[in-house]
Amino acid sequence: MRKYLAGHGMKRNLSGTTLIIRDSLSTVAALYLIFAVLFYPEPILHRAIAFGLFYAVIFISYQTPGVKQDKTIPVFDWILASLSFGVSIYIGINFNRILHRLVFVDPVMVTDVIFCAIAIFILFEGTRRIIGPWLPGLSLLALIYMFFGHVVPGRFGHLKYDIDYIVDGLFLSDFGIWGATLGIATGKIMVFLLFGALFKNTGAGDFLFDFVSIIAGKRKGGIGKVAIISSAMFGMVSGGALTNATTTGALTIPAMKKSGFSSEYAACVESCASVGGIFMPPIMGSVVFVMSDVVGIPYFEIIQRAILPAIIYFSALFFAVDFKARKDGIGGTVIITKEKFYSLLLKGYNFFIPLGYLIYRLMSGRSAAKAGLETIVIMIVLGLLNRRRPLTFRLIMDSMKTAVGRGVMIVSTMAMCGILVGVIDLTGLTAKMSSYLMYVADISVTLTLITIMLVTLFLGLAMNIASSYLIAAVLGAPILVSLGFEPLSVHMFILFFAAMATITPPVAITSYAAAAIAGAPPMKVGFMSMKVGAVAYILPFVFIFRPAILQYGSLIEMLVAFIAALIGTGILAMGLEGWFFGHKTGYLIRVLLAVAGILIVVGNWIMIITAIVILASVIIYVLLDKYIKNMEVLNEKR
Numbered sequence: 259m260r261k262y263l264a265g266h267g268m269k270r271n272l273s274g275t276t277l278i279i280r281d282s283l284s285t286v287a288a289l290y291l292i293f294a295v296l297f298y299p300e301p302i303l304h305r306a307i308a309f310g311l312f313y314a315v316i317f318i319s320y321q322t323p324g325v326k327q328d329k330t331i332p333v334f335d336w337i338l339a340s341l342s343f344g345v346s347i348y349i350g351i352n353f354n355r356i357l358h359r360l361v362f363v364d365p366v367m368v369t370d371v372i373f374c375a376i377a378i379f380i381l382f383e384g385t386r387r388i389i390g391p392w393l394p395g396l397s398l399l400a401l402i403y404m405f406f407g408h409v410v411p412g413r414f415g416h417l418k419y420d421i422d423y424i425v426d427g428l429f430l431s432d433f434g435i436w437g438a439t440l441g442i443a444t445g446k447i448m449v450f451l452l453f454g455a456l457f458k459n460t461g462a463g464d465f466l467f468d469f470v471s472i473i474a475g476k477r478k479g480g481i482g483k484v485a486i487i488s489s490a491m492f493g494m495v496s497g498g499a500l501t502n503a504t505t506t507g508a509l510t511i512p513a514m515k516k517s518g519f520s521s522e523y524a525a526c527v528e529s530c531a532s533v534g535g536i537f538m539p540p541i542m543g544s545v546v547f548v549m550s551d552v553v554g555i556p557y558f559e560i561i562q563r564a565i566l567p568a569i570i571y572f573s574a575l576f577f578a579v580d581f582k583a584r585k586d587g588i589g590g591t592v593i594i595t596k597e598k599f600y601s602l603l604l605k606g607y608n609f610f611i612p613l614g615y616l617i618y619r620l621m622s623g624r625s626a627a628k629a630g631l632e633t634i635v636i637m638i639v640l641g642l643l644n645r646r647r648p649l650t651f652r653l654i655m656d657s658m659k660t661a662v663g664r665g666v667m668i669v670s671t672m673a674m675c676g677i678l679v680g681v682i683d684l685t686g687l688t689a690k691m692s693s694y695l696m697y698v699a700d701i702s703v704t705l706t707l708i709t710i711m712l713v714t715l716f717l718g719l720a721m722n723i724a725s726s727y728l729i730a731a732v733l734g735a736p737i738l739v740s741l742g743f744e745p746l747s748v749h750m751f752i753l754f755f756a757a758m759a760t761i762t763p764p765v766a767i768t769s770y771a772a773a774a775i776a777g778a779p780p781m782k783v784g785f786m787s788m789k790v791g792a793v794a795y796i797l798p799f800v801f802i803f804r805p806a807i808l809q810y811g812s813l814i815e816m817l818v819a820f821i822a823a824l825i826g827t828g829i830l831a832m833g834l835e836g837w838f839f840g841h842k843t844g845y846l847i848r849v850l851l852a853v854a855g856i857l858i859v860v861g862n863w864i865m866i867i868t869a870i871v872i873l874a875s876v877i878i879y880v881l882l883d884k885y886i887k888n889m890e891v892l893n894e895k896r
Contacts (some may be wrong), residue, residue, distance in 0.1 A: 267320040267387035276331055280318045281659055287311040288658035291448050295627045302436045303353050308444035309377075309435075310346030312669045313384045314339040315662060320387040342380055348373045349436075361431045366422040374429035381435065381677065385670040393721050397674050400681040407685060413693060416685045427684040434680030435673060438551055439728060443665075443672035446547035447724070449630040451668070452661040453541075454501075456637050458492075459657050460608050461647040481517045482527050482579035485510035489531035490538050490572055499723065499760050499768040501664060502532035504775070511776045518588040525776035526786040529761050529769040530575055533791065536723055536757040537568045540617050544668075545724045545753060547626055552731050553749045557626050563746060563808045566816075567754075567797055570807075570823045574793040577831035585837040608640040671725045682732055695737040703741060707802060710734035711755050718759020727756035738802070747805045751798040758794050761787040789834050793827045796859050804861050822861040829873070830855025841880055850876050 272280055290311060294304050317339040318331055348369070349356065378401075386394045403410075408418035428434030489506050507528040514524035536545055539561035546564075550557045582588070612633045619629035641649025682688055699706040713734060717726035730752045738748040760768040766784035773783040788795075800807050800823065806815040807823060833851030836843050843851070854872040857865040 267323045269319055270321055271329055273329065276318065280315060283311060283315050284659040284662040285655060287315065287662050288452060291444060292631065295445065295449060295631050300357065301441055302356060302432055303350060305436045305440045305444060306346045306349035309673065310343040312666055313342035313380055316384040316387060316666050316670060317342065323387065338380060338383065341376055345373055345377045345380065356430055362423065362426050366425050370430060371421060371425050374425045377429060377435060381674055385674045388667050388670055392719065393671060393674050397677045400678050404681050404685055414690050428677060428680050433683055435676045437676045437679060439672045439676045439679060442548050442551055443669045446627045447544040447668055448661065448665050449627050450541055450544045451665050452657065453630050453634055455657040455660040456634055459653045460637055460641045460649055481513045482519060482583065483576060485514060485528055486531045486572060486575045486579065489528060490534050499532040499536060499757065500771055502535050503529055503768050503772045507772050507775050511772060515776065518586065521776040521778040522782050522786055523582065525772035525778045525783045526769065526790050527579060529772040529783065529787045530791040532768055533757050533761055534571050534575065537564065537571055539564050539568060540620060545727060548724050548728055549749055549753060552728065553745050555746055558620050560746065566807055566809065566820050570797065570827055571794055573824055574827040574831060575790065577828045578790045578835055581831055581835040581837040585835060585842060608637065608644055611640060612637045667722060668724065671722050675725045675728055678729055679732055688732060688736060691733050692737045695734065699737065699741060706737065707799065710752065714752050714755040715759045715762055718756050723756050723760065726759060727753050730756060743802050744805045744810055747801040747808055750801045750808065754794055754798040758791065761791060792834060793830060793859065796856055800860060819861050822866065823859050826855045826858030829858060838880060847876055847879065
């Protein structure tokens with residue numbers, strides 16, 4: 259019972275007829291999503307069809323928590339899979355009535371109530387099997403609040419709602435289950451998950467690793483730098499930090515350990531680099547599509563403004579690996595590929611051409627979903643023409659199944675978030691939360707930011723990055739925008755902490771996945787990841803107070819903010835790694851360097867001057883210490 263209530267279901271090891279059924283459903287789901295991008299069905303109908311397909315795949319693929327049914331599918335799960343289709347069929351049959359009825363005015367039928375209850379049960383059970391009880395539990399609390407919130411005293415109480423109002427809001431309109439969150443997941447995000455799966459199957463992932471190895475492999479700590487770059491480039495299209503850590507990490511972590519890095523450090527570098535894929539334009543792990551929809555800023559403007567923070571973040575990882583390698587005497591790796599640079603560059607045309615085309619189409623204003631679909635077609639054509647590693651029909655089908663297999667977590671959690679967002683909107687909870695945060699803001703704006711940071715990190719314990727970002731943005735972003743901060747600065751603030759939640763203990767899922775590959779203690783890897791990726795906990799506050807880093811303001815302001823952040827991250831990395839221009843440092847010097855680095859990253863002139871004074875003190879101390887040691891050696895020789 260404890261495992262049933264608190265655990266999550268393991269994926270079944272299917273074979274025979276059940277495997278064929280599951281794979282066929284996955285392929286149909288992928289083909290349908292491609293059809294939907296091309297022909298734009300009505301949103302509620304489209305989302306209902308996708309709901310049926312994906313949840314049928316979930317109940318066939320995942321066991322009930324605490325019950326071992328590894329190879330067989332019980333009757334109960336076949337019933338749930340059928341009910342998933344039943345909800346889709348019900349929406350399809352009643353679609354004209356649903357489309358033309360007046361929400362909260364026209365009567366609700368008994369069958370509407372019944373199928374609303376079925377859909378909610380399917381949502382809860384399916385999502386719980388994939389990610390465990392936390393997000394469903396939060397959604398359950400939201401439903402309880404909607405039913406019984408009228409008895410809550412004070413500002414967080416609401417009017418009493420009858421069952422018709424709840425069914426209307428959550429099931430018969432696009433406020434709840436069929437809202438924009440499910441639409442984004444079954445549209446843009448799924449297209450780019452298919453893009454990422456196909457990207458890997460065309461051999462582009464292997465090419466990237468070899469290509470980066472030639473560039474950075476011979477330098478100090480070379481394989482760590484290879485891991486950073488390859489994970490950044492693959493992470494932006496893989497759809498999530500966890501996916502990236504478990505795919506590229508299987509190659510980079512053993513290679514880092516072999517070159518001399520400890521298992522804990524190898525795992526933390528990979529987990530930090532994997533999370534960084536969420537910050538890396540042009541795709542940003544698909545979360546950018548959610549952000550564009552929520553904040554109302556065009557997709558291309560977001561990726562344009564996100565480029566400087568991404569460079570700063572990965573520069574911080576580079577500094578950390580370089581200083582660690584110099585401190586521990588870890589050299590460059592052996593050459594992984596024997597191919598010459600130019601021949602390898604020519605071999606990578608099936609990577610550069612599609613990515614270049616994608617960036618061009620996005621710049622020209624093409625919708626992200628259609629631009630992604632066009633790029634997929636180009637990748638398929640180039641893959642079929644590739645003589646060295648031809649793309650076969652089977653690999654294309656495998657890519658579709660892989661994309662749907664990865665997408666069930668995104669779709670289920672985003673659909674569950676639809677209930678949360680629906681309850682928040684229908685009960686006016688956003689305004690109530692905003693009034694509370696406004697009260698906190700009257701005390702301290704910094705305290706308000708810290709509160710929203712902690713809420714985002716807490717949500718990230720139970721949800722994927724897109725879901726935790728979405729809920730935190732709905733609750734916290736309006737108050738920060740009302741205080742006069744740039745909307746994109748606010749949403750980037752929330753996105754960074756939603757991403758960093760996956761490497762922040764106690765539930766650092768990305769760090770734990772990397773630790774499992776490395777054979778390292780998970781909690782130790784989590785805390786080490788926080789240290790190596792420390793700049794990502796500082797940059798969000800810079801977005802708020804110095805938005806020049808997001809290219810708001812004059813060119814001089816942007817350059818000063820960018821250069822200061824780069825220098826600051828380097829000094830911060832010196833402090834965290836205990837290395838200062840050839841000298842291993844003690845704890846006092848490490849603390850002083852870390853403080854100076856943080857002050858420079860923030861970029862306030864008073865803080866920069868303070869940091870310069872601290873650095874001057876450190877330099878004087880190091881020179882004096884070196885002079886004293888040299889004199890001691892000289893005296894001993896005498």
